[in-house]
Amino acid sequence: MADAHSPSLPPILLVGCGKMGGAMLEGWLAEGLAPSVIVDRHRDTLPAPHRLVRDVADLPADFRPGLIVLAMKPQKVAAAIAAIAPFAAHAPVLSVLAGRTVGGLTDALRAHMPAGAHPVVIRSMPNTPAAVGEGMTVSYAPPHATAAQRALCDRVLSAIGRTAWVEHEPEIDVVTAISGSGPAYVFLLAELLEQAGVEGGLPPALARQIARQTVSGAGVLMQRSGIDAEQLRRNVTSPGGTTQQALSVLMAPDAWPATLRAAVRAASRRARELAS
Ligand SMILES: NC(=O)C1=CN([C@@H]2O[C@H](COP(=O)(O)OP(=O)(O)OC[C@H]3O[C@@H](n4cnc5c(N)ncnc54)[C@H](O)[C@@H]3O)[C@@H](O)[C@H]2O)C=CC1
Numbered sequence: 659m660a661d662a663h664s665p666s667l668p669p670i671l672l673v674g675c676g677k678m679g680g681a682m683l684e685g686w687l688a689e690g691l692a693p694s695v696i697v698d699r700h701r702d703t704l705p706a707p708h709r710l711v712r713d714v715a716d717l718p719a720d721f722r723p724g725l726i727v728l729a730m731k732p733q734k735v736a737a738a739i740a741a742i743a744p745f746a747a748h749a750p751v752l753s754v755l756a757g758r759t760v761g762g763l764t765d766a767l768r769a770h771m772p773a774g775a776h777p778v779v780i781r782s783m784p785n786t787p788a789a790v791g792e793g794m795t796v797s798y799a800p801p802h803a804t805a806a807q808r809a810l811c812d813r814v815l816s817a818i819g820r821t822a823w824v825e826h827e828p829e830i831d832v833v834t835a836i837s838g839s840g841p842a843y844v845f846l847l848a849e850l851l852e853q854a855g856v857e858g859g860l861p862p863a864l865a866r867q868i869a870r871q872t873v874s875g876a877g878v879l880m881q882r883s884g885i886d887a888e889q890l891r892r893n894v895t896s897p898g899g900t901t902q903q904a905l906s907v908l909m910a911p912d913a914w915p916a917t918l919r920a921a922v923r924a925a926s927r928r929a930r931e932l933a934s
């Protein structure tokens with residue numbers, strides 16, 4: 659099979675190219691890194707020369723990826739694991755599946771491999787800003803992963819944003835609830851600001867423009883200035899002014915502090931449930 663991978667990287671097999679796999683692919687393509695082969699049942703097209711295969715079972719047995727990225731829904735992995743196992747004999751598996759543990763995926767792969775096989779699964783939690791190179795991915799590697807396997811994953815992930823590693827796997831469930839799901843909370847903020855603008859009498863197009871630019875402008879300011887979020891918030895809050903009035907509503911103990919904490923706990927709990 660012809661490979662369309664970057665010459666300095668081994669061939670990458672991306673299994674699942676939906677919202678998250680697709681965001682990673684977009685980010686990689688913008689950086690000139692490309693998976694060699696993408697497996698997805700529902701994608702019709704990909705920019706040439708990327709190779710699209712419908713099912714892992716359709717991959718030629720002699721294909722030798724250097725990295726296998728799993729990006730299907732956690733509930734869909736079981737059906738694909740037997741077909742992935744032969745490739746995992748030669749390459750680490752980088753899973754971005756919410757909840758699914760290194761131990762669970764490793765055992766599932768081993769059940770389809772010769773006795774004594776030691777597949778390496780590295781668990782990562784990216785987010786969709788990866789599509790524009792602004793992702794945040796946190797990863798966990800089990801002790802038997804080699805430094806080279808870890809470095810390969812970090813290289814591939816740092817092409818689409820920032821990376822960090824944790825030493826304790828359960829932390830990935832908390833990461834999932836903050837940076838994995840977090841873009842949705844921020845987009846919800848933009849949606850709600852837009853709605854509030856319309857309800858306040860603004861033309862819808864203007865409400866949309868100011869909501870979007872406020873969220874993205876605040877994000878860029880936070881990133882470029884490096885100033886703490888708290889200080890940036892204080893910089894907007896004039897004593898006795900408008901922001902202080904709004905924040906007295908949002909920062910009431912039973913408002914955002916309580917609801918965001920509850921939201922993150924609910925998402926972490928769901929990540930733990932998705933383990934099995
Ligand atoms: N959407 C997000 O923001 C994030 C998602 N994730 C994780 O990424 C994974 C994928 O999530 P989404 O992209 O949102 O889901 P999605 O449903 O958009 O994409 C999954 C893709 O996998 C494909 N697929 C399913 N079974 C397959 C198989 N056997 N072989 C090949 N392809 C197969 C589907 O056709 C689909 O296009 C999940 O495990 C999720 O936990 C992680 C971080 C963020």
Ligand SMILES: O=C(O)[C@@H]1CCC=N1
Nearest residue numbers: 756834835838839840
């Ligand atoms: O909602 C989910 O389960 C996935 C994981 C993090 C973001 N999306």
